[in-house]
Amino acid sequence: MGLFSSAPDEEQQKACLAALAAAFPDVSERTRKQYAASHKFKPARASKALGESEKWRAETLPRAPGPDGSDGAAAASLLFTHRGFDHHGRPVFLYYGSSFAPKKWDADAVMLGVVHTLEAGFAAADAKDPTNDGCCVIIFLMDGGTKLDMGLAKQFSRLVGAHYPGRAYLALIYPGTPPATRLWAVARLFFSSEIGEKVVLVKQKVEGRKTFEEHLPEETLSLVGIDSWDKESPPPPQ
Structure with a gap:
C-alpha cells in the first residue's frame, strides 16, 4: 500500500x-x-x-436564541449575519469576529444564535432555488485582527465542521493582510481539502472589489458593505 x-x-x-x-x-x-x-x-x-x-x-434547533437584546439574538446579530446570495444562489454569511466583544456574552448562547442564522440562510436559499447545492459562502471580516476571539472562532469552526460538513463552499477573508493568517489558521480547520483550496485572501481597494464581484452579485455586495471597507475602520453590519 x-x-x-x-x-x-x-x-x-x-x-x-x-x-x-x-x-x-x-x-x-x-x-x-x-x-x-x-x-x-x-x-x-x-x-x-x-x-x-x-x-x-x-x-x-427547538431552542430559540432568545428575544431581541438577549445573549443569543443580540450577540449573533453582531458576530454572524446572512447577507444575501452568491451568483449561484448560495447563501452568503458575514463573520464579523474582529469587532465582536465576546466577554460580554455567553459563548453557548452566541453559538445558538449562529445556528439559527445558518438555518435561516440555508432555508432562504432552498426557497429561492430548491436545486441549489446546499453550500454557502462565508466572508470573514477582519478589522485589523487585534480583537479576534480565537476561542469563539474555534467553537464556530467545530460547530460547522461537525454539523454542516461540506457546506462551506468558499471563504473570502478580508482584508487579505498578514493578520488574516491568524483567522485562516482557525478557519481552515473546518474546510475539507477540496474546499480549503478555495479560500481566498481578498486584497483591499479596487483589486479586492473585483475579487468580490467574481463571486457576489451587486445586490449582495451592497448588503455586505463592500464599498465602505476601503476605509480604515469599516462600520459594523446593521
Missing part, C-alpha cells in the same frame, strides 16, 4: 450512500451525500457522525 490511500471508488460510494439511506430514511439525500463525502464514504464513520448530528439538531 502506498503512502496515500486511494479515493473511494464508485461501488464504495454507492455502498456508503445505501447504508446511510437505510439508516436515515428521513434525512435528505443531499445531506446524506454531504456526510458520506465528508467521511470519505466510510459507512461506519459517516453513519456515526450523521447520527450524532441528528441528535444534536433535535436537541438544539
